[in-house]
Amino acid sequence: MGLDEATRIAHEFKLRRLKRERNGRLLKHAFLIGVSFIMLYPLFWLLSASLKPENEIFGNVDLWPSVFMVENYTKGWHALPESFTVFYVNSAIVTVLSVIGNLLSCSFAAYAFARLRFTGRNFFFALMMMTLMIPYHVVLIPQYVQFLQLGWVDTYLPLVVPRFLASDTFFIFLMVQFFRQLPRELDEAAMIDGCSPFKIYWAIVLPLSLPAMGTAAIFSFIWVWEDFLAPLIYLNDIKSYTVPLALRLFLDQDGQSAYGQMFAMSVLSLVPVVIFFVLFQKLIVRGIATSGMK
Amino acid sequence: MAGLTLRNVGKSYGALQIMQGLNLDIHDGEFLVLVGPSGCGKSTLLRMIAGLEDITDGTVAIGDKVVNDLPASKRELSMVFQSYALYPHMTVAKNLAFGLQNFRMPKAEVERRVAEAARILQIEPLMARKPRQLSGGQKQRVAIGRAIVREPKLFLFDEPLSNLDAELRVQMRAELASLYARLGTTMIYVTHDQVEAMTMASRIVVLRAGKIEQVGTPQELYTRPQNLFVAGFIGSPKINMLAAEVRAEGGRPVARVAGFADFALPDLSTRDTRLTLCVRPGALHVGEGEVISEGTIRLVEYLGNETLLHVALASGQVVLLSVVGPAPYRAGQTIPIGFDLADLHYFDAEGRRLEPALPAQPQAAFA
Known part of the structure; x- marks a missing residue:
C-alpha cells in the first residue's frame, strides 16, 4: 500500500467522521427544536388566537389565521368601560413602585444580615427564612382585615407599601447570598476610607451587586405585573384596575364573547415584561463582567 | 507621624483567647515588621491597630492618644490589604480620591494629593482605568497610592506583596523601601516571608501563637536569636x-x-x-x-x-x-x-x- 493510498484512506475516514458528526448535530438540533416548539406552543396559540376571527379561535386548529383580525387589538383596547391606557398606567404605578420598594428595602435588610453584627442576627435570619415557607393564602385574610381597618382597601397602598418593608423574603435571601460573596476587605478598606455602614452599602455594596439587583428587579417586575390575586382582593373600582384584572373583565361580559380581543390584550400585556427582561438581563451580564476582584 | 504603644493587649473570641498580654512600643518613623508563621496572630494584631477588630484587653495608643474605641477612619492611618481591596467599580483616580472625598476635603486639595501620589508611584497613565484593567503590580501601586493620599500618621501593610510573582515582589519590595525612605512615616508591615522582614525592617517582631518571641533589629535577630523558634524562623x-x-x-x-x-x-x-x-x-x-x-x-x-x-x-x-x-x-x-x-x-x-x-x-x- 503506497503512501498516497494511505492518505486517501485517512482522508476518507475523516470525511466519514465529519459526516457522522454532522448527522449527530442535525439530529440533536431537530430534537431540541421539536421540544422548544412544544413548550412555545401555548404562546404561538395565544398569538394566533389574538389575530383570528371569533369563530375560528376554538373551531380551527390551524395556527395560521384565515384573515388577520388586527382590529382585535384596536377594538380590544377600548372594549371595556375604561380604556386599557388606564389599566396600563395603573399597572405601571403599582409595578414600578413595587420594584423600587423591593430593591431598596430588601437590599437594605440583606446588607444588615450579610454585613452588620447585631444581637440575634442568626435568629432573625432563620425567622425570616421561615416566612418564606408560609403560603400567601394563609396570611391573606388576616392581612385583608388589617388593611381594611387601616382604610387602605381600594387603594394601591396594600399592594405597594409592604414592598417598602422588605416583605419579599426571597429577594432578601438572594441578595444576602450575593453580598456575602463580596470580599470583606472592600468593606474594611471603605471603613478606613471613612465610610459609615450606610455609605458602604450605598457606595460599595450596591454598585457591585448589579447582577443580584437585576435578577431581583426582573422577578419582582414579572411577579407584580402578572399578579392577579392581590389586586383582585384589594381593588374594587374599575378605574384602579391593573391589566390582569381588566383582562378578566372580557369574560365577565355575559353573552358577549370577546375572546379575540381578550387574547389580543393578553399578548400586549406580555410586552412590558419582555422589554423589562431584555433591559435588565443586560445589566446582569454587565454586572458579572465587572465583578472581577483580583 | 506618630509612634504606637501597645499595653497588655489581648484578643479573644468568646472563650478562645488568641492573644494575651502583648506589650510593644513602636517608635515614631519606624518600619516595624510583624513576622511569624500563619495563625500566629500577626494579621489580627494589625487589624486591631487598624480598628477593624475589637481590642478585648489592654490599650492601643497612637501617639499618646488611646484609640481603643476610635473607629478605623478616625485613627489617621491607612492600610494596604493583601488583596489590594481596590473598589472594582471605580476608576483608579476615583479609588485614590474616594477616601479624601469622604472626609470632605476641598476639591483642589484632593486633586493635588491624588496627582502627587500618582506621580510618586508612576501611575499617571492609569488614572482612567478600572482595577480589572490593571496588572498585579499596577494594582499594588494603586493600593499604595490610596494609602499615601491620606497622608496618615501610620501606614499598615497586611502581606501586600504575597499576591505578586517573585520578580515583581523583589521590585515592589525595593520600591516600598524607597517610599519609606522618602516619607519617613511609621509603618507596620505584616508578612510571613522572613526575607521581606529582614530586608525592609528597622525592627522585627517575631510572633508565635499570639505571643511575642523576640523584638529586635534584623541583625540582632539573626546574630542573637533569643530562642530556638526565632533561630529557626530567621535566616535562610x-x-x-x-x-x-x-x-x-x-x-x-x-x-x-x-x-x-x-x-x-x-x-x-x-x-x-x-x-x-x-x-x-x-x-x-x-x-x-x-x-x-x-x-x-x-x-x-x-x-x-x-x-x-x-x-x-x-x-x-x-x-x-x-x-x-x-x-x-x-x-x-x-x-x-x-x-x-x-x-x-x-x-x-x-x-x-x-x-x-x-x-x-x-x-x-x-x-
Whole structure:
C-alpha cells in the first residue's frame, strides 16, 4: 500500500467522521427544536388566537389565521368601560413602585444580615427564612382585615407599601447570598476610607451587586405585573384596575364573547415584561463582567 | 507621624483567647515588621491597630492618644490589604480620591494629593482605568497610592506583596523601601516571608501563637536569636539544630553531639544537660573547624552565588552547609565537615538562648 493510498484512506475516514458528526448535530438540533416548539406552543396559540376571527379561535386548529383580525387589538383596547391606557398606567404605578420598594428595602435588610453584627442576627435570619415557607393564602385574610381597618382597601397602598418593608423574603435571601460573596476587605478598606455602614452599602455594596439587583428587579417586575390575586382582593373600582384584572373583565361580559380581543390584550400585556427582561438581563451580564476582584 | 504603644493587649473570641498580654512600643518613623508563621496572630494584631477588630484587653495608643474605641477612619492611618481591596467599580483616580472625598476635603486639595501620589508611584497613565484593567503590580501601586493620599500618621501593610510573582515582589519590595525612605512615616508591615522582614525592617517582631518571641533589629535577630523558634524562623537557608548532651568533665562542660567527637563547651551557666546547639549553614565548613565530623552528601543545590549541600551525619541527621560559589561535590560523596565554637548558638532545654562566657562570644564572628 503506497503512501498516497494511505492518505486517501485517512482522508476518507475523516470525511466519514465529519459526516457522522454532522448527522449527530442535525439530529440533536431537530430534537431540541421539536421540544422548544412544544413548550412555545401555548404562546404561538395565544398569538394566533389574538389575530383570528371569533369563530375560528376554538373551531380551527390551524395556527395560521384565515384573515388577520388586527382590529382585535384596536377594538380590544377600548372594549371595556375604561380604556386599557388606564389599566396600563395603573399597572405601571403599582409595578414600578413595587420594584423600587423591593430593591431598596430588601437590599437594605440583606446588607444588615450579610454585613452588620447585631444581637440575634442568626435568629432573625432563620425567622425570616421561615416566612418564606408560609403560603400567601394563609396570611391573606388576616392581612385583608388589617388593611381594611387601616382604610387602605381600594387603594394601591396594600399592594405597594409592604414592598417598602422588605416583605419579599426571597429577594432578601438572594441578595444576602450575593453580598456575602463580596470580599470583606472592600468593606474594611471603605471603613478606613471613612465610610459609615450606610455609605458602604450605598457606595460599595450596591454598585457591585448589579447582577443580584437585576435578577431581583426582573422577578419582582414579572411577579407584580402578572399578579392577579392581590389586586383582585384589594381593588374594587374599575378605574384602579391593573391589566390582569381588566383582562378578566372580557369574560365577565355575559353573552358577549370577546375572546379575540381578550387574547389580543393578553399578548400586549406580555410586552412590558419582555422589554423589562431584555433591559435588565443586560445589566446582569454587565454586572458579572465587572465583578472581577483580583 | 506618630509612634504606637501597645499595653497588655489581648484578643479573644468568646472563650478562645488568641492573644494575651502583648506589650510593644513602636517608635515614631519606624518600619516595624510583624513576622511569624500563619495563625500566629500577626494579621489580627494589625487589624486591631487598624480598628477593624475589637481590642478585648489592654490599650492601643497612637501617639499618646488611646484609640481603643476610635473607629478605623478616625485613627489617621491607612492600610494596604493583601488583596489590594481596590473598589472594582471605580476608576483608579476615583479609588485614590474616594477616601479624601469622604472626609470632605476641598476639591483642589484632593486633586493635588491624588496627582502627587500618582506621580510618586508612576501611575499617571492609569488614572482612567478600572482595577480589572490593571496588572498585579499596577494594582499594588494603586493600593499604595490610596494609602499615601491620606497622608496618615501610620501606614499598615497586611502581606501586600504575597499576591505578586517573585520578580515583581523583589521590585515592589525595593520600591516600598524607597517610599519609606522618602516619607519617613511609621509603618507596620505584616508578612510571613522572613526575607521581606529582614530586608525592609528597622525592627522585627517575631510572633508565635499570639505571643511575642523576640523584638529586635534584623541583625540582632539573626546574630542573637533569643530562642530556638526565632533561630529557626530567621535566616535562610534554615539554621542547623544539633541536640547535645552535656556532662561535666574535670569541672568543665563537655558536649556530646551524635556524629561528632566530644568537645569542650564554654561556660554557659546552666544546669541543663540537654542543650540544642545551632549553627548557620554558612558557618559549617568543609574540612575545617574546631569540631570536625564526617558526612555523606545527599543533595547538591547550586544557586549560583552559593551552593547548598545537604549532608547526612553518621546519626542520620541531615545538616545544611552552604559554600560560596560553585562547589566540586556531588551526591554520595563523603566529606569532612566542621564548625568553630564561636559560631554556635546555645539553647537550654526550654529553648532559651544561653550566653557563653568570654572569650567564646558567638557574635564576634559577625562583628
